[in-house]
Amino acid sequence: MTDIELSRGPRKIVIDPVTRVEGHGKVTIRLNEAGEVEQARFHVVEFRGFERFIQGRMYWEVPVIVQRLCGICPVSHHLGAAKAMDVIAGVDQVTPTAEKMRRLMHYGQVLQSNAVNFFHLASPDLLLGFDAPVEQRNIIGVMNAFPEVGKWAIFIRKFGQQVIAATGGRRIHPRLCVPGGVNQNLSIENRDMLRKDVDQIVQWCRDALELHKSFVHSHEALHENFASFPSSYMSLVGADGGMDLYDGTLRAIDADNTPIFEGVQPADYADYIVEEVRSWSYMKFPHIRSLGREHGWYRVGPLAQLNCCAFIGTPIANAARTEFMAQGRGGLVHSTLSYHWARLICMIHCAEKIRELLFDDDLQGTDLVLTGTRRPEGVAIIEAPRGTLIHHYTVDDNDQVSGANLIVSTTNNNEAMNRSVKQVAVEYLTGHEITEGLLNHIEVAIRAYDPCLSCATHAIGQMPLVVTLEDADGAVIATRVKQ
């Protein structure tokens, strides 16, 4: 349903609901005196409460509680909090069985979440065209036109969920981690069930990548330019510089691939990243301290994961990365739509890692939990499906959480999403009308980042996208709502 309001002549436009994005968003486009786009803001107007909510709870409850802040990537929060609680529990390195169980769960989660974004949310835009009629531009429309995509959408996602269930007892909101380890190993029965399908899953991820590349090659200019700009990037990388979605140190690079910082231990993140609060959004704006608020913003997520690492430690994904990076002609890849290509490579990597782990006997080990000397503070970072996720807690002498700070992936991408929206508005806004085309393009730009708004703002519930157009004085010219 769409509704347009025109008030007080041609001055301000609002678009409110971006569909197929978790949570809700509101976009305001501000025009200058000359009627040109001056500013675009992607507001997040939900209430942020989880950091307060967990204060006072026992620290071992946190990995189970915080995953409830997100219905999309609960596992990432479960793992992120668990790693922070390892630190609190005085355990620097969990046992091989515990680490591999957690990794297996994580790869299952990243695989299934990226599959949902790519197949269910983004593929209608990419495969049917941004301007395809809205009744067709959905996963059913895609399945009609490309039946194999429907198969991939269902089975790759399902496989990821099966991995989560096999490690944590259920497909969503699993419980695997306790501070210092895990509560079970992988049963032979589950291992064999997953082994049966894993080759097919790897192959389907490769097939999906090939299909996507054919889209990219037939729309090269669009792919290169849409909502795009050079930026800095940040992600975790492993000790060898390779992609590591579960553990490692932070690396940030500028648009020319010059390191801004690297080897930053999670515990030191606050020395490098500052969070700024702005009045018009509940979502914080993190930036790199040394570069300041103007220039210190960066991007995270699959594109950053590929740009920041030196290689990928699984062969098929690594070959795919080499081909992907060639788009950058010797530099980084900056195009915003490349998030999807990068997402598919991450999916291949996860499927390969799952296959590798399913043949690792450590997963049947029985040494599950370690204990250590309690510490008052713990920080952990993982690469969630949407990018770098930071969990930071302090705990008092009675084991109650006294402070919590979460910087979620969508928050890290906040400034970049605003810039992408502005770019789209500059290109696609004509006059003072919020056309269906403009709405569609704004949605496509935001969706490339796969934002998870309820998680970024720690709210519960889902709402639509609203786009508003404002004049130079802030008066509303038009509002368009997309449910």
Next chain:
Amino acid sequence: MDDATIRFTVDGIEIEAVAGQTVIEACDAAGIYIPRLCHHPDLAPAGQCRVCTCTINGRNGAACVTPAMQGMVVENETKPLNDDRRAIIEMLFVEGNHPCVYCVASGDCELQALGYRLGLDAPKQPYLWPGRPLDTTHPDIILDHDRCILCSRCIRASRMEDGKTVFGFEGRGIAMRLNVDAQGGLGETQMAAIDRAASVCPVACIVIKRDSYKVPNGKRRFDVSPIGSDIEAKRMPRT
């Protein structure tokens, strides 16, 4: 069969009891499950929660405190009784704060398990959201008053099994609360983690610290079999 054997029927099934047994004890032995919360086989009965209420010779009474008697006619598994039990469970849910989704006892909690068994989907009564403190003063034990259902198991266990007086109730009616015998909280009492009082709580009010979530989903007590099925298994035909 000797003279001491008492015979009576429960939902038309004839069972036997020995003198001194309560209705619930005789039913447990005979493989008939009567829902209960405050009753614990190792503790003296208290008749506190009324979940075990049955119709006994036409009148309602708590099975955990009613002695078995010759020829009595007991109704247990009836719709009106189960409706009342569900209403009691519902009131316990709304009068406390019960976030089962992340509770350490989830899957191992008798209140939750009874909710499932009795088909309590979503409470119809409004949640009262009481503000109750979390007592973390003890180095090894947490007292999470949000979850307390005032069953008195801990009081009975502390007094009769541990020889201490750590717990007691204060206040009346809806204002009734569990309290401990020290101003500064549980940490100032004589309570020890090995006390019987630390292991009888049917919910997550008394919890041993750092011991949570060790049992995976699917393997917790009531994931494996619904509450009461251990008792009912005694009546299963042998194969």
